[in-house]
Amino acid sequence: MDMVVILSTLDATIRLSTPLLLACLAGMYSERAGVFDIGLEGKMLMAAFAAAATASVTGSVWAGLAAGLGISLMTALLQGAAAITLKGNQLIAGTAINMLAVGLTTFLGIQWFAQGGRTPQLKEGERFTEVKLPFADELANVPVVGPIYSDLISGHNILVYIAFLAVPVTWFVLFRTRFGLRLRAVGENPKAVDTAGISVIAMRYQAVLITGLLCGFAGAFFSIAQGSGFGNNMTAGKGFIALAALIFAKWKPVPAMFTCLLFGFLDALQIRLQGVEVGGVQVPVQAIQALPYVLTVILLAGFIGKAVGPKAGGVAYSKER
Amino acid sequence: MVSAVVSTGEAQAQRPLGAAASDLAIELVKINKRFGPVHANKDIDLKVRRGTVHGIVGENGAGKSTLMSILYGFYTADSGEIRVNGRAEAITDSRYALKLGIGMVHQHFMLVDNFSILENVVLGAEDSALLGKSLTRARAELTRLAREYRLEVDPDAIIEDVSVGTQQRVEILKALYRGADVLILDEPTGVLTPAEADDLFRVLNVLRDQGKTIILITHKLREIMAVTDYVSVMRQGQMVETLKTSETSPEQLAELMVGRRVLLRVDKGAAHPGDTFLSVEDLVVKDDLGVTRVKGVSFSVRAGEIVGIAGVAGNGQSELLESVSGMRDQSAGTVKLKGVPLSLEGDDGAHRARKAGLAHVPEDRQRMGLITSFEEWENAMLGYEDDKAYGKGLLLDINAARAEARERIAKFDIRPTNERLKTANFSGGNQQKIVLAREMERNPDVLIVGQPTRGVDIGAIEFIHNQIIKMRDAGKAILLVSVELDEIRSLSDRILVMFDGQIVGEADPATATEQELGLMMAGIGKEAGK
Numbered sequence: 001m002d003m004v005v006i007l008s009t010l011d012a013t014i015r016l017s018t019p020l021l022l023a024c025l026a027g028m029y030s031e032r033a034g035v036f037d038i039g040l041e042g043k044m045l046m047a048a049f050a051a052a053a054t055a056s057v058t059g060s061v062w063a064g065l066a067a068g069l070g071i072s073l074m075t076a077l078l079q080g081a082a083a084i085t086l087k088g089n090q091l092i093a094g095t096a097i098n099m100l101a102v103g104l105t106t107f108l109g110i111q112w113f114a115q116g117g118r119t120p121q122l123k124e125g126e127r128f129t130e131v132k133l134p135f136a137d138e139l140a141n142v143p144v145v146g147p148i149y150s151d152l153i154s155g156h157n158i159l160v161y162i163a164f165l166a167v168p169v170t171w172f173v174l175f176r177t178r179f180g181l182r183l184r185a186v187g188e189n190p191k192a193v194d195t196a197g198i199s200v201i202a203m204r205y206q207a208v209l210i211t212g213l214l215c216g217f218a219g220a221f222f223s224i225a226q227g228s229g230f231g232n233n234m235t236a237g238k239g240f241i242a243l244a245a246l247i248f249a250k251w252k253p254v255p256a257m258f259t260c261l262l263f264g265f266l267d268a269l270q271i272r273l274q275g276v277e278v279g280g281v282q283v284p285v286q287a288i289q290a291l292p293y294v295l296t297v298i299l300l301a302g303f304i305g306k307a308v309g310p311k312a313g314g315v316a317y318s319k320e321r
Numbered sequence: 322m323v324s325a326v327v328s329t330g331e332a333q334a335q336r337p338l339g340a341a342a343s344d345l346a347i348e349l350v351k352i353n354k355r356f357g358p359v360h361a362n363k364d365i366d367l368k369v370r371r372g373t374v375h376g377i378v379g380e381n382g383a384g385k386s387t388l389m390s391i392l393y394g395f396y397t398a399d400s401g402e403i404r405v406n407g408r409a410e411a412i413t414d415s416r417y418a419l420k421l422g423i424g425m426v427h428q429h430f431m432l433v434d435n436f437s438i439l440e441n442v443v444l445g446a447e448d449s450a451l452l453g454k455s456l457t458r459a460r461a462e463l464t465r466l467a468r469e470y471r472l473e474v475d476p477d478a479i480i481e482d483v484s485v486g487t488q489q490r491v492e493i494l495k496a497l498y499r500g501a502d503v504l505i506l507d508e509p510t511g512v513l514t515p516a517e518a519d520d521l522f523r524v525l526n527v528l529r530d531q532g533k534t535i536i537l538i539t540h541k542l543r544e545i546m547a548v549t550d551y552v553s554v555m556r557q558g559q560m561v562e563t564l565k566t567s568e569t570s571p572e573q574l575a576e577l578m579v580g581r582r583v584l585l586r587v588d589k590g591a592a593h594p595g596d597t598f599l600s601v602e603d604l605v606v607k608d609d610l611g612v613t614r615v616k617g618v619s620f621s622v623r624a625g626e627i628v629g630i631a632g633v634a635g636n637g638q639s640e641l642l643e644s645v646s647g648m649r650d651q652s653a654g655t656v657k658l659k660g661v662p663l664s665l666e667g668d669d670g671a672h673r674a675r676k677a678g679l680a681h682v683p684e685d686r687q688r689m690g691l692i693t694s695f696e697e698w699e700n701a702m703l704g705y706e707d708d709k710a711y712g713k714g715l716l717l718d719i720n721a722a723r724a725e726a727r728e729r730i731a732k733f734d735i736r737p738t739n740e741r742l743k744t745a746n747f748s749g750g751n752q753q754k755i756v757l758a759r760e761m762e763r764n765p766d767v768l769i770v771g772q773p774t775r776g777v778d779i780g781a782i783e784f785i786h787n788q789i790i791k792m793r794d795a796g797k798a799i800l801l802v803s804v805e806l807d808e809i810r811s812l813s814d815r816i817l818v819m820f821d822g823q824i825v826g827e828a829d830p831a832t833a834t835e836q837e838l839g840l841m842m843a844g845i846g847k848e849a850g851k
Contacts, residue, residue, distance in 0.1 A: 176451060176452055176453065177450055177451055177452055178447040178449065178450050178451070178452060178455070179450065180452075181440060181443070181444055181447065181452060182444065182445070184433070184436070185433045185436065185444050188433045188434060188435060188436070189431070189432065189433045189434065191429075191431055192431040192432055192433050192441075192444065193444070193445065195395075195415055195425070195427065195431045196415075196431070196444055196445025196446070197414060197415050197416030197419060197445055198445050311434065311435075319395075
C-alpha cells in the first residue's frame with residue numbers, strides 16, 4: 001500500500017473512532033461511579049436526532065449541538081432517576097432508554113419531517129465542517145511529518161478534537177482531582193463515601209450528567225458532523241461497542257483511547273476491504289461489515305483476561321438500618 | 322497482657338482547649354430512639370470521661386450500635402441531649418460529628434479496597450479541588466501520627482494488599498487525620514488475630530495516654546477487662562450500670578448483660594472415650610487456587626470425646642473441615658467413619674457423609690449453613706428434604722416439617738418462636754441454634770463443628786456449649802474447630818494445634834497454658850507428641 005492509502009485509512013480510523021471514544025469516556029464516568037450504563041446507545045441516538053432536527057429547523061449547527069447535548073442530558077437524568085433515586089435495576093433502566101430512543105426518534109422523525117424517519121439533508125452552516133489547523137498548508141510539503149500533520153491531524157471537524165482532548169482531561173479529573181477521587185470511591189465502596197460525609201446520590205448524579213454530556217457530543221457527531229442528517233437507528237450499536245471498549249480498557253482513559261482507535265481502525269479497514277476478492281471469489285459485503293463486531297467478541301472473550309469493574313457497580317445505594 | 326505506655330507531660334499539653342470546661346468528653350442525657358415498634362434506646366444516660374477508655378458491653382440487639390450511631394450522627398435521636406465537652410450539640414450528620422472531634426471505626430471497614438492508604442485517608446477530607454496538595458499534606462501528617470501514636474503504615478500500599486490489622490490501623494488514622502479526640506470503635510477485634518488484637522490494645526493505650534478518649538463497643542468481656550477504665554452495660558435498649566473496670570469481674574458483667582447468672586466456665590465432667598469413630602489419615606487438601614492448605618494430617622476422634630483444633634485462622638483448618646465433611650475434594654488420604662472408609666469425592670460427597678452419620682455445623686453459617694431468605698422451618702430441614710419424615714414421593718409434608726421445626730424451636734430455645742419467620746430475622750445466636758438443632762437432632766455418630774459461637778451472645782454461647790457437651794456425654798465423637806482459644810480450652814478433651822497445614826502438637830487442656838498453645842499456634846515449640 002502506498003502512503004496515500006495508509007494515510008486515508010488512518011484518517012478514517014480517527015473519524016470512525018471519535019464517537020466510540022466519546023461514548024466510551026461517557027460510560028467511564030458513570031461506571032466508575034457505580035452506575036452501569038448500557039443506555040449509551042440510546043442517549044447517542046436521542047442526541048443525534050435532536051441535533052439534526054434542530055440544526056435543520058433553525059439553520060444553525062450550534063443550536064443543533066446545544067439541542068443534542070440538552071436532550072442527552074435530560075435522557076441521562078431520566079435514567080439516573082430510575083437507577084439512582086428509585087433504585088431500579090440499572091440494566092433495565094439502560095435497556096428502557098435504548099428502546100425508548102429507537103421508537104421515539106423514528107416516530108418523531110416520521111411525524112415532523114415525513115421522510116420515512118429521516119431528517120432533511122443538512123446544508124452548509126447546519127453541520128460541522130473540517131477545521132484546518134494552523135500551518136497545515138505551510139507544512140504540507142515537508143516530507144513525512146507534513147502529510148501526517150496536514151492530512152491526518154488537521155482537517156477534522158471540531159468534535160473529533162473535543163473527543164481526543166477529553167482523554168487527558170478525563171484522566172486528570174479522575175486521578176488528580178477531589179471530584180475524581182470521590183467518584184472512583186463511590187463506585188468501589190459507597191458506604192465509605194457516605195460515612196466520610198459525602199452524598200453518594202449527588203456524586204452519582206454528577207457522574208451520570210457528565211455521561212449524558214459526552215453522549216450528547218457523540219450523538220451530534222453522527223448526525224451533524226460525520227453525516228448530514230439523521231437516519232433511522234444511525235448509531236448502529238456503536239454504544240455497545242464503546243461499552244466493550246470500556247471493559248477492554250479496564251475503565252482507564254488512555255487505554256480506552258487506544259481501544260477505540262483499534263475498533264475504529266477495524267471499521268476503516270472493513271470499508272476499504274469491501275469488494276475484495278479472495279481466490280477469485282468475491283467476499284460478501286455483509287461478512288466484511290460484520291468483521292469489527294466479530295473481532296469485538298473475540299477481543300472481549302479471548303484477550304482481555306479477567307476484567308474487574310468497579311466493585312459497587314450495578315447496585316443502587318441505600319443506607320441500611 | 323497489654324503493656325501500658327507511660328504518659329508524658331507533653332501529651333497533657335495536647336488536650337483540646339475546651340478541656341477545662343468539663344472533664345466529660347461526652348455526655349448523653351435521656352436518649353430515646355425507636356425503629357417502628359422497636360424501642361432501641363430507652364432513656365439512656367452515659368458519661369464518658371476525657372482521657373479514658375470506656376467500654377460499652379451488651380448482647381447483640383442491646384442497643385449499643387444504635388446509641389453510637391446517634392452519637393456519630395448516622396441516626397438522630399427521637400429525644401434526649403448530647404453534650405460534647407460540656408456543650409449541648411445537635412449532631413445531625415457524621416460530618417458535624419467529625420467537626421466536633423468524634424471519629425468512628427466501624428465494625429466493617431469503610432475503606433476503598435483498590436485505593437492506596439493515602440487516598441483512603443484523604444477521601445472526604447480533601448483540602449481543595451485538586452488532589453496534589455492534600456496528598457502531600459496527608460503524607461506528612463501520617464508520618465507525624467505514626468511517630469506520635471506508633472501507628473506505622475506504608476502510605477502507598479493498596480488496601481486490598483494489606484492485612485486486616487493494618488486496615489484497621491488505617492481506619493484509626495483516618496479518624497485521627499480528621500482531628501478526632503473521641504474515637505468510637507465498634508467490635509474492633511471481631512476480625513483480628515489474637516496478636517493483632519493485642520497490638521490494637523497497645524495502640525489504644527497510647528492514644529489514651531496522649532489524651533484521647535476512646536469508646537469501645539464489644540461483647541467480649543476479656544477485652545473489657547484488659548483495656549478499659551470504665552465499663553457501661555446495656556441490656557434490651559437500657560443502660561443497666563456503669564462501673565469502674567478495676568472494681569468489677571467478668572462474672573458480674575455477664576450477669577448484668579444477660580439479666581441472670583451465667584456460667585462462663587463450661588461445666589463438664591470427665592470424658593469416657595470409647596471406640597474410634599472418626600479417623601483421618603494423611604489428608605492433603607488444596608484450596609480453590611490450587612495451593613496445598615492441608616499437608617498430610619492424621620488424627621482420630623473417639624466416641625465420647627471432644628477433640629479441639631486450635632490455630633490462627635487461615636492455617637488450613639477451614640479446608641480440613643470442608644474436606645472431612647465432603648464439601649471439598651481431598652488430594653490424598655483417607656477419612657474413615659467407624660473403620661469404614663468414606664467416599665467423599667464429588668458434588669454429593671457431603672450428602673453421602675451426612676447419610677453415613679457425619680453431621681456438620683459449618684464455620685460460616687450464613688454462607689454454608691443456612692439460606693437466610695428462607696423461612697425458619699425450611700432451613701430446619703435443609704439438606705434432609707428427602708427424609709421420609711417430610712413426606713413420600715414428590716410432595717412435601719409441610720405440616721410435618723413445620724411441626725418438627727416448632728418442636729426444635731422449643732427444645733433449643735430458639736427465639737422468636739415462629740417457624741414462619743424469615744431466617745435473616747433471627748439473631749446470630751439463634752441462627753446458629755437452628756443449624757445445631759438440625760444437625761444434632763439427626764443423632765449422628767460424628768459431629769463436626771466449626772466456630773460454634775462466632776458472633777453469638779453470651780447467653781446463647783452457654784447453651785450451645787452445653788449442647789455440645791451433651792452430645793459428647795451421649796457417646797458421640799465431636800471434632801471442634803475454633804479460633805477462640807478460650808473456647809477450645811474449655812470444651813475440648815484433647816487439643817490439636819494446627820499451623821501451616823500441619824498438626825504441630827497435641828496438648829491436654831487441663832495442663833496446657835495459654836502461652837504454650839500460643840507458641841505452638843505461631844509454629845514455635847514442641848513437635849507432634851505422638
